[in-house]
Structure formats: C-alpha cells, structure tokens
Amino acid sequence: QSALTQPASVSGSPGQSITISCTGTTSDIGASNYVAWYQQLPAQAPKLLIFDVNDRPSGVSNRFSGSKSGNTASLTISGLQAEDEADYFCSSYTSNSPLYVFGSGTKVTVL
Amino acid sequence: QVQLQESGPGLVKPSETLSLTCTVSDGSMSSWSYYWGWLRQPPGKGLEWIGSMYYTGSTYYNPSLKSRVTVSLDTSRNQCSLKLTSVTAADTAIYYCARRLINSKYFDLWGQGALVTVSS
Numbered sequence: 533q534s535a536l537t538q539p540a541s542v543s544g545s546p547g548q549s550i551t552i553s554c555t556g557t558t559s560d561i562g563a564s565n566y567v568a569w570y571q572q573l574p575a576q577a578p579k580l581l582i583f584d585v586n587d588r589p590s591g592v593s594n595r596f597s598g599s600k601s602g603n604t605a606s607l608t609i610s611g612l613q614a615e616d617e618a619d620y621f622c623s624s625y626t627s628n629s630p631l632y633v634f635g636s637g638t639k640v641t642v643l
Numbered sequence: 644q645v646q647l648q649e650s651g652p653g654l655v656k657p658s659e660t661l662s663l664t665c666t667v668s669d670g671s672m673s674s675w676s677y678y679w680g681w682l683r684q685p686p687g688k689g690l691e692w693i694g695s696m697y698y699t700g701s702t703y704y705n706p707s708l709k710s711r712v713t714v715s716l717d718t719s720r721n722q723c724s725l726k727l728t729s730v731t732a733a734d735t736a737i738y739y740c741a742r743r744l745i746n747s748k749y750f751d752l753w754g755q756g757a758l759v760t761v762s763s
Contacts, residue, residue, distance in 0.1 A: 536689070537688070564748075570753075575646075575755075576755065577739075577753040578750075578753040580750065580751050583748075583749040583751075589751065597673075621720045622750065623750075625748035625749075629681075630705040630707065631692060632682075634689045634691070
C-alpha cells in the first residue's frame with residue numbers, strides 16, 4: 533500500500549482540463565512544500581513535471597500546474613492532448629523516515 | 644543529453660543478493676551538485692525510495708531496507724551500484740536509478756528501470 537493516495541485512473545477529452553489528486557497526511561504533504569509530480573510515458577523513464585508544489589522545470593509545458601491544500605496535492609493538466617496519455621505519480625519529502633514517499637500512480641486516458 | 648542506464652540480472656533466487664549498476668552517460672557522478680540513488684516499484688504498487696549517496700560517501704537509506712541495502716559510487720566509471728541481500732519474492736520490482744540535485748527534494752533525472760524478479 534502506497535503512502536500517498538491517488539486515483540487509479542482519470543480520463544478526459546482533448547482540450548479539457550483534468551485534475552489528479554494526491555492525498556497524504558500531516559506528516560508528509562501537510563507538512564511539506566516539497567511535493568513533486570512525475571510523468572511516465574509507456575516504456576519510458578519517469579520525467580519530472582512539477583517540483584516544490586507548483587514549479588515547473590525548464591521545458592515542461594505550462595499546461596501542467598500543481599497546487600496543494602492541507603494534506604492533498606493536485607496536478608492539473610489543461611488543454612488535454614493525446615500525448616498526455618501516461619501514468620502520473622506524486623511524491624512528497626518528509627522530515628520523518630523514509631524521507632520520500634510516493635503515490636501509486638494515476639493512469640490518464642485521453643478519450 | 645545526460646542519460647542513466649540500469650543493468651544487472653533480471654532473475655535472482657530467494658535468499659541471494661540482488662546487484663544492479665547504473666551508468667551515467669557523462670562525468671557528473673563526481674560532481675558536488677548531485678545525489679545518486681535507487682527507487683523501486685513492485686508490480687501494481689507505488690514507488691518506494693531505497694537510498695541515496697553523495698560523492699563524498701554520505702549515504703541515506705530507507706529504514707525499512709537499511710539492514711539489507713548498500714548503495715555505492717564508482718566515480719571513475721560513472722557508476723552507481725545497488726546491492727540488496729537476502730531477497731524474497733517481495734523484492735520483485737522495477738528498480739530505477741535516479742539523480743537528485745543537492746538542496747532539492749525531487750529526482751530530476753531517472754533511468755528507464757530494470758525489472759528484477761525473485762524466483763527459484
């Protein structure tokens with residue numbers, strides 16, 4: 533069982549916006565400004581999408597945005613595109629062991 | 644573009660030692676800028692951080708695995724290694740090598756992953 537809870541799947545039509553939730557506890561997401569999101573396309577290495585809750589690495593589309601409220605972090609994909617079909621998983625740094633906790637991942641399907 | 648590539652046996656027998664190597668395509672493993680580490684994902688489950696190492700030799704391990712794990716760096720070969728002893732079927736997973744910028748709390752570069760199955 534993963535430390536962070538994500539929905540198993542989320543779907544949307546091209547052009548729509550979707551939001552993926554990531555729920556933790558007061559010991560991880562609730563206590564941390566270090567939430568990250570990763571995208572994993574089929575048969576590819578995970579790719580950093582969002583770090584520190586809502587920052588994007590250079591080269592990542594601004595269609596991806598992150599936020600946090602209480603013990604729940606969210607990833608929003610705006611203007612959904614076919615190329616966004618992938619698995620997405622969240623992560624939080626925690627000052628307690630084991631330092632990094634992850635969600636089990638959400639499969640995004642573009643209808 | 645920098646790449647990480649995991650390699651090692653895909654099948655390990657129960658009670659034996661799992662050994663994997665991660666090769667970095669440039670010389671950044673000896674840089675003060677990065678930590679190097681391992682994570683894994685069992686089939687159908689979420690990711691689990693295993694441990695990380697800095698080029699100075701400092702290591703950080705997941706307490707749940709600490710007694711069985713060793714992460715090491717060979718900067719002359721641009722390689723990071725993972726050893727996990729006394730494996731069981733529960734250690735069956737895709738193992739990822741990943742890089743973390745110093746002073747950051749995220750992994751900015753990952754390898755493709757290596758599937759390791761523990762079975763007799």
